[in-house]
Amino acid sequence: MEVSAFQPRVSAPKSVGKTGVLIVNLGTPDSPSVPDVRKYLREFLMDGRVIDISYxxxxxxVNGIIxxxxxxxxxxxxxxxxxxxxxxxxxYGHIVEKELQQQLGDEYVVKLAMRYQSPSIEAGLNEFQKLGLTDIVVVPFFPQYASASTGSVYQKVMELVKSWDVIPAIRFVNRFLEHPKFIEGxxxxxxxxxxxxxxxxFLFSYHGLPESQIRKGDVTKTVCQFGECCNTFHALNQHCYRxxxxxxxxLLVQAxxxxxxxxxxxxxxxxGSDPWIKPYTDDIIKELPAKGIKSVLAFSPAFVADCLETTIEVGVEYKELFEQAGGKHWQLVESLNDSPIWIEALIDLVKTA
Structure with a gap:
């Protein structure tokens, strides 16, 4: 029996339906009132990845003191x-949500979520579930990975979808500090x-973390020394937040x-009183004028949107500290917020996740 050499061409499977895109920032109180701020602090600080002690x-x-x-x-x-x-x-989160949806088009459904408070991760995921989406990309808005930020988003998402009858394919963006458009932004x-x-x-100030959390992340138990170990970036320390x-x-200095x-x-x-990763920004600032440094351009590249830690802490409080120490000119580099290049970076992250 003669067998034809012709073989039917099998097409690559096509995606059915739309892709859900969940963009997640840390969170903010619903208002600056004391009750709303207290509610936010309780949810944020009760996260075991943020304060990693016994429940x-x-x-x-948290509830008795902080x-x-x-x-x-x-x-x-x-x-x-x-x-x-x-x-x-x-x-800015809502603007980015709208712009990203417009740029990605009808094949995607973009939802903004906050790890703490509203709009919640649960609400975003529930919307995807109602639409029958089985392909989801989660983009935590944290350029550098940390257990207390990106890791917490991962955990929350997985806790919520684990009981779904149809568990979707979920892709997470782990970090994006190396993305050229993030740096160029x-x-x-x-x-x-x-x-x-x-x-x-030029001062680059990042949100701190307890040294104990950095040690836990060092799976080798040998690399992390809180010193020159961060002078190069390689396979063994690439997961270290510091x-x-x-x-x-x-990368910013080079650019x-x-x-x-x-x-x-x-x-x-x-x-708190436990040691956090050093050097401390406030200590550095106090020393600068005595070294003849009278003008500083300050960056806060752990944040992609203006918030308490950028606008107030770096932009106002550190400016006052610098001037009290004898400095003359302090300028904050604002966050990416809703800049076009940030939207371009997000499109790349979503499509290559």
Whole structure:
């Protein structure tokens, strides 16, 4: 029996339906009122990946000490941040959601979510489930991976979908500090200041983490030394948040042509008495004027949208600290917010996840 050499061509399977895109930022209180700020702090700080101690200890620490006493102080700061459109972080989030949906087109459904408070991750996922979507891309808005940020988003998403009868294919964006458009986005904003002023120094301030969390992430138990181990970025330290921050600085310095010795990487927003990753931003700032540094261009590249930690902490509080120490000129490089190049970066991240 003669067998034909012809074989029917089998087409690659085509995607059925649309792809859900869940863009997730950290979160913000619903208002700058004390009750809403307290509610936000409780949800945020009760996350076991944020304060990684036993549940009982965390419960009494957060509900008995931090939330009751910190909420009134934080509410005053949030009132400084708040605008007519509300929280900048949520305001820009909704703009990005709209722009990304428009750019991606009808084959995608884009939803904004916050890890804490609203709009919730659960609401976004439930919308995808109602639409019958079985292909979902989750993009945490954290350039550098950390267990307390990106890791927490992963865990929340998986906890919510594990009970679904049809569990979708889920792809996560792990980090995007190396994405050329992320780097160029910050560089574009910085250049508009660098062309009008000759800065003595460039400061790159990232959100801090307890050293204990960095140690837990070192699966080798040998690499992390909180020092020169972050001077290079390689396979063994690529998951270390501190090393990722130093790599982000190196990429920005290269893009902007900043000379060696004219920049510093440091860490802000520490909480409690346990040691956090160093150097501390406030300590660095106090030392700069004594070294003859009178003008600083400050970056906060752990955040893609303006928020309390950028606009107020780096833009206002650190400016005052610098001037009190003898500095003359302090300028914050704003976050990417809703810039066109940030939308372009997100499109790349979604399509290559």
């Amino acid at each position: 009982v200890s965390r419960f009494f620490l 939330a009751p006493f910190r909420a009134p102080k934080s509410a005053k700061i949030y009132k400084q941040l708040w605008t007519e459109t509300g929280s900048p972080l949520k305001y 910050f560089a574009q904003i910085a250049r508009k200041y660098m062309t009008t002023y000759d800065y003595d120094h 090393a990722q921050c130093f790599e982000t600085t190196r 902007l042509g900043i000379p060696e010795g004219k920049y510093t990487t440091c860490f802000q927003s520490r909480l």
